[in-house]
Amino acid sequence: MQEDNQSPEQQLHAMRHSLAHIMATAITRKFPHVKLGVGPVVQHGFYYDIDLGKAGLSEEDLPAIEAEMKKVIAEDQPFEQFSMPIDEAIAWAQQAGQTYKEELLNDLKRSGTTSAKDIDSEELGVATDGDSQVANVSFYRNGDFTDLCRGPHVASTGKVGAFKLMRVSGAYWRGKDTNPQMQRIYGVAFATEKELRQHLALLEEAKKRDHRKLGQELDLFVSSDLVGAGLPLFTPRGTVLREELARFSNELRERNGFQKVFTPHITKQELYEKSGHWAKFGDELFLVKSQETSDNFVMKPMNCPHHTQIFASKPRSYRDLPIRYLDTTTVYRDEKTGELGGLSRVRAITQDDSHAFCRRDQIEGEINALLAAAHEMYETLGLQLQVRLSYRDDSDAYIGSKELWQSAQNQLKAAVMANNLDYFEEEGEAAFYGPKIDMMASDALGRQFQVATVQLDFVMPQRFELEYTDEHGVKQPPVMVHCALLGSIERFLSVYIEHTAGKFPVWIAPEQVRIITVNQEDVTTRFAGKIAQQARELGLRVSIDNDNESVGKKIRAAEVMKVPYTLVIGEKEMQTGEITPRIRRDMVVNETQQSYTIDELLKTVAHEAKSRVSKTSL
RNA sequence: GCCGACAUAGCUCAGUUGGUAGAGCAGCUGUUUUGUAAACAGCGGGUCGUGGGUUCGAGUCCCUCUGUCGGCUCCA
Numbered sequence: 207m208q209e210d211n212q213s214p215e216q217q218l219h220a221m222r223h224s225l226a227h228i229m230a231t232a233i234t235r236k237f238p239h240v241k242l243g244v245g246p247v248v249q250h251g252f253y254y255d256i257d258l259g260k261a262g263l264s265e266e267d268l269p270a271i272e273a274e275m276k277k278v279i280a281e282d283q284p285f286e287q288f289s290m291p292i293d294e295a296i297a298w299a300q301q302a303g304q305t306y307k308e309e310l311l312n313d314l315k316r317s318g319t320t321s322a323k324d325i326d327s328e329e330l331g332v333a334t335d336g337d338s339q340v341a342n343v344s345f346y347r348n349g350d351f352t353d354l355c356r357g358p359h360v361a362s363t364g365k366v367g368a369f370k371l372m373r374v375s376g377a378y379w380r381g382k383d384t385n386p387q388m389q390r391i392y393g394v395a396f397a398t399e400k401e402l403r404q405h406l407a408l409l410e411e412a413k414k415r416d417h418r419k420l421g422q423e424l425d426l427f428v429s430s431d432l433v434g435a436g437l438p439l440f441t442p443r444g445t446v447l448r449e450e451l452a453r454f455s456n457e458l459r460e461r462n463g464f465q466k467v468f469t470p471h472i473t474k475q476e477l478y479e480k481s482g483h484w485a486k487f488g489d490e491l492f493l494v495k496s497q498e499t500s501d502n503f504v505m506k507p508m509n510c511p512h513h514t515q516i517f518a519s520k521p522r523s524y525r526d527l528p529i530r531y532l533d534t535t536t537v538y539r540d541e542k543t544g545e546l547g548g549l550s551r552v553r554a555i556t557q558d559d560s561h562a563f564c565r566r567d568q569i570e571g572e573i574n575a576l577l578a579a580a581h582e583m584y585e586t587l588g589l590q591l592q593v594r595l596s597y598r599d600d601s602d603a604y605i606g607s608k609e610l611w612q613s614a615q616n617q618l619k620a621a622v623m624a625n626n627l628d629y630f631e632e633e634g635e636a637a638f639y640g641p642k643i644d645m646m647a648s649d650a651l652g653r654q655f656q657v658a659t660v661q662l663d664f665v666m667p668q669r670f671e672l673e674y675t676d677e678h679g680v681k682q683p684p685v686m687v688h689c690a691l692l693g694s695i696e697r698f699l700s701v702y703i704e705h706t707a708g709k710f711p712v713w714i715a716p717e718q719v720r721i722i723t724v725n726q727e728d729v730t731t732r733f734a735g736k737i738a739q740q741a742r743e744l745g746l747r748v749s750i751d752n753d754n755e756s757v758g759k760k761i762r763a764a765e766v767m768k769v770p771y772t773l774v775i776g777e778k779e780m781q782t783g784e785i786t787p788r789i790r791r792d793m794v795v796n797e798t799q800q801s802y803t804i805d806e807l808l809k810t811v812a813h814e815a816k817s818r819v820s821k822t823s824l
Numbered sequence: 825g826c827c828g829a830c831a832u833a834g835c836u837c838a839g840u841u842g843g844u845a846g847a848g849c850a851g852c853u854g855u856u857u858u859g860u861a862a863a864c865a866g867c868g869g870g871u872c873g874u875g876g877g878u879u880c881g882a883g884u885c886c887c888u889c890u891g892u893c894g895g896c897u898c899c900a
Contacts, residue, residue, distance in 0.1 A: 264828070265894095375895030376827025383897045387827050390895070418893090422835075431873070431891055487900060508900055537900095542825050543891095545898065637900055661900095688900095725857045754857080762861035776859060788860065 214397070216358075219247055221366045222395045224285065224359045225275075226252040228366065229393060231351040232274035242353070243306045243379060243388050250405060251369065251394035255377055257306070263389055268371040271391070275369075282364035283349040287357055289342040295354065306379065306388075307354055311343065368402040369395035412651055417703035418548040424708050424767060426716070427549065436546035436553035438696065443716035446747065448556070448695055450714040451702075452534045454586070454818070455558040455691045458579040464532040464560050469512035471536070475502040481511040481669060482605055486638055490540050505538035510663075510688060513561045514670040517684070522674035527684060528564035528572055534695075535559065549700040556695040563672070563684040572687045573621040573643070573660055580645055580658045583691050586818050589647040589705060592654070593627045595619055596635030596642040604638050606665035614662040615641045639665040640688075649705035657698055661688040709792050712770045712811060713818040719748040719811060720769045722760045724776030726752060734775050737804055744812035761788065770822075771811055779804070793822045800824070 212220070226245035233240050233256060243255030256263070290298070292315050299308035346355045348363055360366060370393060377390035396402040413419075421427045426444035433439060440448060456466070472494050478484040484491070487507060494503035506512065513531045522529065536556045545551050562572045584591045597615050598604045604611065618641055622629045636642055640663035647657045663686040673681040692698040712718050719741055721734045734750050741748040751760045757774060764772045772788040779785050786801040802810070802824065810824060 262828080373894060374828075377896045378826075381897075383826070387896075389827075392895085429891085435891065481900095483900065490899085510900085539899080542898070544825060544827095544896085547893080551899080639900080722860085724859055727857075730857095756857095756863055757859050759858095759862050760860090765861055772860085774860060778859080786860095 212358075217360075218367070218395075218397050220358050220360050221397065222247040222252040223355075223357075224363065225366050225369050225393060225395050226254050227285075227346065227348060227351065227353055227355070227359065228275050228278050228363055229271065229371070229391065230254050230256075230353060231278050231348060231363075232271050233391075234351055235274055236271065239303070241304060241306055244310075245353075248392075250396075251372075251392065253390050253392045255306075255379070255388040255390050257379075257386070257388045263374050263391070265374055268374065268391070272371050275371075278349070279363050279366060281349065282362045284362045285357075285359040286347045287344060287359075288347065289344045291341060292343050295343045295345075298352075299354075311354065314343065367395060367397040368399040369393050370402060370406070408651060412653075412704070415651070415704045415707045416548075417550075417700040420703050420708040421549070424716075426703070434553075435543060436541060436551065438549060438552060438554075444699075446716040447699055447702075447710070447714060451692055451695055451698065452556075452558060454583065456532060456534055458583055458691060459530075459532045459558075459560055459689075462530070462575045462579060463528070464530040464562070467513065467516055467531045467533050469506070469509055469516075469533060469535070471506055471538070472503045473506050473512065475504050477511045477515075478504065478507075481514075481666060482638065483507065483511070486603075487539075492538050492540050507537050507539050509533050509535065509537065509557070509559045510561055510666055510686070511670070514666060514672055514686075517563050518670060518672055522563075522684070524565060524674055524676045524682075527674060528562045528568050529684075530560065530562040532558075532560040549696040549703075552694075552696045555697075558690050558692045558695065560689045562687040562689070563667070563674075564687060565674075565676075565682070566685055569617055569662065569685055569687065570621060570624075573618070573662070574625065576660050576687070576689045576691075577621065577625050577627070577643070580660075580691055583658070584645070584647060586820075587702065587705075588820055589649060589657075589701075591627075591658075592646045592648065593622055593629035594635065594644040594646055594656075595622060595629055595631040596637075596644050597631060597633045598636040598641065599634035601634070604636065606639065606668070610664045611641065614664060618643050618660075618662055637661055637663075637688075639663050647701060647705075649701055650707070651704070655697075655701045657693045657701065658691045659689065659693060662686075663688060708768050709790060710768070710770075711793070711818070711820040712822070713815045715768075715770050716747065717749055717767065717769050718746050718815060719771045719773065719808075720764045720767075721748065721750045722757060722764065722772060722774045723750070723752045724757055724774060726754055729780065730775060730777075733780050737773065737775065737808070740805070741808050741812075744808055746808065746812055746815065764788075765790075773804075773807075787824060789822055789824060793820070795821050795823075 223246070226247070230242055230245055237258055241257040243257065245252065245254030292311060296308060296311045296315065299311055343354060344356050345352055346357060346359055372392045372394055374389050374391050376387045378387050379385040394402065394405055396405060421444070424443065425441050426447065427438045427440045429438050475484060478491070491507055492505035494505060496503055513533065516531060517529060534556065536554050538554055541551060541553055546553070564572050580591065595618055598611055622643060635644070640661050643660040644656050645658035646654045648654050666686050667683045672684055674684055676682045721738055723730045723734050731752055734752065738748045738750050751763065753760060761772065761774070768790060770790045770793060773785055774788065784801045784803050785807060786799055787807055807824070814822060
């Protein structure tokens with residue numbers, strides 16, 4: 207119908223949305239008693255929420271639904287729009303037993319919108335902006351299926367491109383965990399079969415890179431039922447990754463005047479009552495019981511309150527500011543079991559946390575320095591950054607006056623603009639004590655994750671009555687700038703492992719050099735040992751594979767573990783003192799196979815590791 | 825926490841309508857002394873995640889718990 211003058215994006219959107227209707231058509235045919243929720247377009251496709259009562263649907267039912275959808279598509283039913291008065295619409299929903307639709311329509315009638323941010327306005331038969339006098343609502347009909355919908359749709363069910371149903375999962379009605387749970391059926395859809403295949407191939411690739419799979423294969427971390435869910439254990443190899451990342455982050459901040467501090471992992475609950483965290487996150491703290499005192503202790507879920515106490519430990523002059531603390535440390539949060547997964551969501555979270563206490567006139571300088579540090583870090587790590595300005599919304603989830611918030615939000619935006627960063631703004635994403643600059647990294651497959659964060663906070667210093675003396679001898683509250691460059695090291699690792707597919711650059715690779723012996727003769731073994739020692743003295747992580755196996759097999763083993771440099775040592779090398787290193791393919795700039803003296807080679811690799819390059823100069 | 829699926833050897837998996845477990849890789853031992861992605865042979869290894877139930881008999885059927893996965897909700 208309205209597909210003329212539409213951009214390809216709009217057309218694809220209409221296709222996906224039409225597919226949601228077609229899926230609902232197919233499900234209604236197979237299960238006439240189904241109650242429908244909403245069926246919007248999502249990133250790569252669409253879904254529809256349905257309620258089939260107790261029996262429900264399982265993934266085994268998807269092929270049958272897909273087949274039915276193909277029938278509907280083959281029937282090429284035109285999509286027809288019509289409208290009816292809202293009271294008539296409500297009567298329709300009632301009569302059809304569509305209780306969810308009825309609820310939506312009633313909300314619509316009452317307030318002109320479904321109020322919450324839960325429903326995409328397109329789902330409804332009206333535009334939700336503007337006045338609340340809803341007289342008529344819009345419907346779409348294809349064949350004998352009718353759905354409340356504003357559109358637009360494609361002209362007929364035959365014009366929907368290529369799709370595939372992916373999975374069925376649970377979803378709360380209108381996104382509220384107090385509401386009944388429906389089943390959500392997800393599909394992906396593209397304009398052409400080719401794009402669909404490409405998308406599915408991308409998903410396959412993502413599966414291969416899954417950090418949980420690579421964590422297993424590359425021996426990076428493990429879990430134990432005895433230790434518990436969300437508490438990964440890092441092997442020697444995985445620990446190297448953690449420590450190298452922490453070291454990098456610490457270096458960047460120390461260069462900017464941050465000083466390391468240390469704070470204990472348990473604290474009196476009172477600290478968090480004062481900060482406001484107890485009221486907001488009390489049910490997510492691990493409680494610790496003392497057998498000696500009557501105080502209640504908790505595992506620390508974050509560090510800001512501790513750092514305020516270091517600041518507050520003595521009088522501060524305006525000349526002392528900024529005072530900057532960095533604390534790369536583990537915090538503990540009792541995350542709900544269903545939210546845990548791999549390294550992306552854990553209960554022991556290591557943050558590269560830092561707090562700068564500064565004067566108002568120093569805010570800009572602090573933020574600029576941190577933005578620059580983040581830029582350097584992600585440049586080195588090879589991840590693209592995009593900035594999200596996370597503001598508060600009108601809910602009561604925040605503390606502090608609106609004026610302070612407005613001023614803080616303005617300053618963050620000014621800083622981001624001054625640094626020419628690519629940004630977007632989002633309300634309702636702020637921390638409860640202040641707005642944030644959140645940095646989203648895009649990985650090798652184009653997926654986005656929140657990593658670094660810079661937060662401006664006028665509230666915490668007030669709550670802890672922090673002060674410094676200004677040049678007129680007047681007490682002033684400092685401003686706190688919270689920052690984490692990596693965010694959570696565990697979560698960052700999950701992103702980074704998948705981004706690199708486990709092919710870590712030499713500076714962070716758990717094993718940087720592997721020496722393979724051609725035979726087990728004593729001279730060879732001794733020579734290999736000597737080279738390994740030399741490498742260790744240069745600060746390299748090196749291992750020797752002296753197994754009684756073929757060279758081919760040992761090469762393969764090194765390759766499988768994605769070791770950057772493999773040195774095969776035999777008679778030739780012993781005689782000449784020269785070697786042609788085997789370099790992991792992704793690091794190679796030019797293809798020429800060159801030989802080097804072993805001394806020169808190791809020094810170059812050590813230098814590369816130190817300067818954190820991603821390609822080799824060999 | 826909620827909805828759904830899953831849990832067999834270190835890893836990846838097979839195991840027919842219920843009749844007390846198999847393969848490949850890895851490991852160990854021996855032979856071989858290897859030249860750039862998998863030499864050959866032998867051996868060891870599993871109270872089938874936990875606890876309970878049904879049954880003459882449970883890896884297989886039912887329940888509980890734990891854990892994992894896909895989502896929802898949440899994320900200082």
